[in-house]
Structures are given as C-alpha cells and as structure tokens.
Amino acid sequence: MAKITINDVAQLVGVSTATISNYLNGNFSKMSEKTRIRITEIIKNTNYQPSNVAHQLATNEARTIGVSVVDITNPFTSTVLSGIYEACGQAGYSVIFTNASNNDAVELDNINKLRQQDTAGLIINPINPESPIYKVLSNENVVLLDRQAKETRIDTIVTDNFSSVKSFIQDMKKNGYDELYFVSWPIQKISTRLLRYNGFNSAMHYTDDHHLLIVNESSSSALKEELYTIMQNRKTKRIGFFSMNAKVLIQLLTILQQMDYNYPEDFGVGTYEDLEWMQIFRPGISCISQNSKKLGELAVKTLLDKLQQQRNNSPVPKARIIEVPTSFIKRASY
Amino acid sequence: MAKITINDVAQLVGVSTATISNYLNGNFSKMSEKTRIRITEIIKNTNYQPSNVAHQLATNEARTIGVSVVDITNPFTSTVLSGIYEACGQAGYSVIFTNASNNDAVELDNINKLRQQDTAGLIINPINPESPIYKVLSNENVVLLDRQAKETRIDTIVTDNFSSVKSFIQDMKKNGYDELYFVSWPIQKISTRLLRYNGFNSAMHYTDDHHLLIVNESSSSALKEELYTIMQNRKTKRIGFFSMNAKVLIQLLTILQQMDYNYPEDFGVGTYEDLEWMQIFRPGISCISQNSKKLGELAVKTLLDKLQQQRNNSPVPKARIIEVPTSFIKRASY
DNA sequence: CTGTTAGCGCTTTCAG
C-alpha cells in the first residue's frame, strides 16, 4: 500500500495534476462541477492525504511555528503552552515543541535546530535573554516570553512583575507587619526575579539587601539557618514573607513547619503564582495570579501579526515589551 | 537577502551539488580534503542552512513524531511530555505537539492533522481509546499512552493501576480502617479510573458500588452531601478515603475541611498521584507515585523500535500493553 | 574523487 499522490488521483479522475491542485486549494471556479464532484469522490475513496512537505517546498510557506520553553515541567509553562497551542491552531499553524530543561546548552541546541526547521517563526521562553544567541535572532520572526532582556531587541510578552508585587506588599504592610522578607531563588539578573524584588523594595523602601533571603532549588539548608535567626530574634515584631514563586513557597513552608511555626499567628506569608492547592491550605495562601494562558496567546498573536505585516511589505516596527496584568487573590495567610 | 541554497554553495565552492550533498551527509570519503575544507569555509561564511523540507521530500524520511495529549495543563501530562521530548531529541527526532483540552472533537481534529503532517509516527495520550479513530490508526506507527482500550490493537504504555491501588488499599486497611471509599471523577469506562477502582474493590472485597463516591470536575455539591452523611453516621467506625488523582483530592479535602473534619483524626486519606505540595500538608499525604517521565520515554522507545523493525523488514509484532511500575509513598495521612 | 541527471509531491504560469 504505497502512499497515494496527487498524480495517482489525477490519473484516476482523468484530469491533470493542476486541476487536482486547484481543487485542493479551493479554486473550484476553475473546473466544471462535474469534475469537482468526481474529484471529491476519488479523494474520499482513495483516502488521499496531500503531502505537507511537498506543499511547503513548492510554496515556501511554512505553517508551523517553533517553541522553546525553559522547563515544561513547570505549571506556568504548561499553561502558557496551552495558550500557544490554541492560538496557533485557530490560525492554522502547528507547533513544534522544544524543552530546555533549564539547561543553557540544551536551549541553544534547541533554538538552532528550530531555526533549521523551516518554521514561520519562533516563540521562546528564554532561560537568559542576555545570552549571545538572542543577539543573532531577528525581531522579524521571533517573540520572547516571560523573561525580558535589558535592552529590548525582540518583542517580549511579560507580566507586570514590578507593580503587582509592589501593591501586594503594600497590602501586607498595611496589615501591620513590621518586617517583610523577599524569599527567592538566586536572582542571577533574571528579569522576573529582579523586577519582583524591586517591586518589593519599592513598597518597603528598603535600600539594601538585608531583607532578601536566597534559597537554592536543590538545598534549603542556608535558608533554614537564616529563618531560624529571624524567628528567634523577632520578639514582638510581626514578620512576613513573600516568596518569588510556588516552589520557593513550598521550600519556605517546609522549613517553617519543621520549626513549628504557623501562619498567620507566627508569621504572614504571600507568594507570586497561584496554584490550586494554595486554596486548601489552612488558611488559604494569598497570592498573585498570572494569566499564563493569555501570555501564550498573546505571544502567538504578536508573532503572527508581525509575519502578516511583512507579507504586506510594511516595515517591522521596533521591538517592544507587552505587559499582561496579574490579579491579586486575597486569602488569609497574612 | 534571499535564502541561500545548496546550489549557491556549490557554485561558490566550484563543485556540484552532489558533492555538497555528500558533505552534508558526512560522506567525506567521497571528496578530497581540500574541497572538504573549502566547503566548510563557504558554509560558515554564508551561514548556509540546509532545508529540512527539501531533504524530507527527497528522502521521504520524516524525522519528526507527532504527539497528542488529553490536557497539557495537567502536571502528569507535562512530565510525560518532558520524557517524550528528551527521548526524541536523543534519537534525533523533533516533536510536533497537539493538545486536546479534554475535548473529543479537538482530539480527532488534532490526530487527523498530525496524520497529514508527514510524521514518522504518533504518540497519543487518548481521551477515549475506544473512539472510532483508534480503529483506523495502525499499530505500525502509533503508540498509545496512559489509557488503554478494551482490546489491545495498538501498543500502549500504562502504569500498574490495578496492583498499585490494591496494595495501597491493603495497607490502609491493615491500619485499622473499617470502611474505605473510592473517590473519583465519573468512571466512564476510562481504563485508568476503572482499574484503580477495581484494585480498590479487590483489596476491600467489595462487590457493589456502595463505596464509590463520584465528583464532577466542575461541581462538588453531590459529593458534599454524601460525605456529610457518611461522616455523620460513622459513629465509632474508622473511615478512610482514597482519591483517584490529585485534583479529586483537592475537591475532597476542601469539602472535609469545610465540615471541620481533620485527618488523620477524623478520617484517613490517600491518593493516586504524587505532587510536591502533598508533602507540606500537615500531616503529609500518603500516595502512589508514577514515573510519568519514564512513561514518555518508553512511548518513544517503543515507537522508534517499531519503526526500526519495519526498516529491517521484520513484521510488526502484535500490539501489547507495557506496564510501568509505580512507587508507594507513605506519609502520615492515615 | 567529482559531475549529471532524474526524481520526491505539489504549485503555478502559460497555452489551448
């Protein structure tokens, strides 16, 4: 059962391949109703599936977009991906997917492979947008997501990291906390972490890093000691913590639990990111909720718009940052 | 800046395209060292990227595999996907990704698109493997994942749903529970749910459905009433619950919390699926942990092996079920 | 060691 081609169909119908091609592309005006019906019939009988590659080679029009993510295992990422997929599907594009697993070398490799794949464009959730590779990528056919570079060379979709954290922290402060700490994985100049931290500092008017607590993803022992000291010396002061994301929150709470401290009595707590389980904690965890799916959709829209503009020979506008708002979910954790 | 092709490179180097092609395919023995070096140089200077489509059209060898998942938003799914991606990458395949969002029509559409995409094969995490589409898919180039059909027409990778739940429940029972309940979304003949439920019944020797509690993903009100009755009438009996997955567990605990019941005092609880937050609950939640990443990797391996066998003209063996073991994580929730 | 040439499956003028 060799694969059936446009040639076979043409032969069976008794017309030329050109006519079949026209049929496939919906140019029905270019054939009699009779042959149209006949073609429909044959195609159904033979279960003919036009070859995408051949079509693409002939037209030079890629209908697929390439995606690279930092880590598919992160709930944030998978929601983004659902948005990307949905938006692409609606526009008739398919997506080829790539996962960096938080490893720069893998990411570089992925991006290079993607560039060879004859895609219409790329959506990249970068590990570090300052990496050299991002200097060579063109704003014509790529958009970045979540993490932004110092200088905006390529359109980037982000959340309002700074302002959302700032107002969240202001609310915590208003609730009577004397001292607040920002708990985070190493900042490493990663824009999301830095901006959230800046928002925190801006709300607290802190000017040094005495209220920054760093955890490593792999080990929480250093944090443990710091927390011990803080809790021991707090006296009558009311202490609160804001964690940079859900995983950090888990690390934070694990330690505090081990030391037998409970919120909101012994400390207050809030976090960036909103996951389902946060609502069944007792009490529920207050948090900042991002519309991750929207991020993905917007990335697709931005990319497709650019491509369309180029088709119209419009010049590519300057790269810009597109901010998606978050929402504030107040529960009883502080 | 028109795209540069193999022809351009050949001209610049002053050889024929055949030689360039040989170079690209690593057949260095077929050219002098001199021209080899010269080609390397030109390719670097021109930044020439061979076209994948053209290559594929010429060789008729797809280097991409298509994936369809029930719901990318599910942590189980994203971990599976990470395994799939990694295994594909190692084998030099890229993956084109598709998300059904739990919608049969979307899934059907996705699968059909995938079949037109000139992929080497398909890995499908089916919504319902009894759907007609799975009768037309061929075991030659597809493998199913997680949910299995009544009759195994296509290789399927699954976890040991029945036995893992059975021994988990036996352990709960041994801990002195008088009555255990299986909490689940509507079974709907979905194999994973059914098998887990069967494992439960097998351990408890229950022969009717009096210990099956159904929740809907969207509404927990019916469950609420049932739980109320059960807890009210339990008297001195020790009651326990086993939930079919993490989301059901959240629904279950939410209700029980609202009624002011705590585990393990008022009831015991365990669940299928292992997520990070389960360990910082107080007390931690005992659970069955699946190696989702492994599932993905195995799906790829199974698929690629089949394809290889066909290349060697071996007949495709009969479809089979491949079971991946789970592990039992004991904490203090019962 | 290197070049010629005929495809791969589809699109797209250009004639008729």
Add this chain to the structure above:
DNA sequence: CTGAAAGCGCTAACAG
C-alpha cells in the same frame, strides 16, 4: 474549463 511543464531544494544512482 483543462493540461503541459518548469521549478521548489535536496538526494541518489550512475558515469566518468
């Protein structure tokens, strides 16, 4: 309304 034929970028004999 329909067909012939060139071409998309690459591969794979086959010659030389």
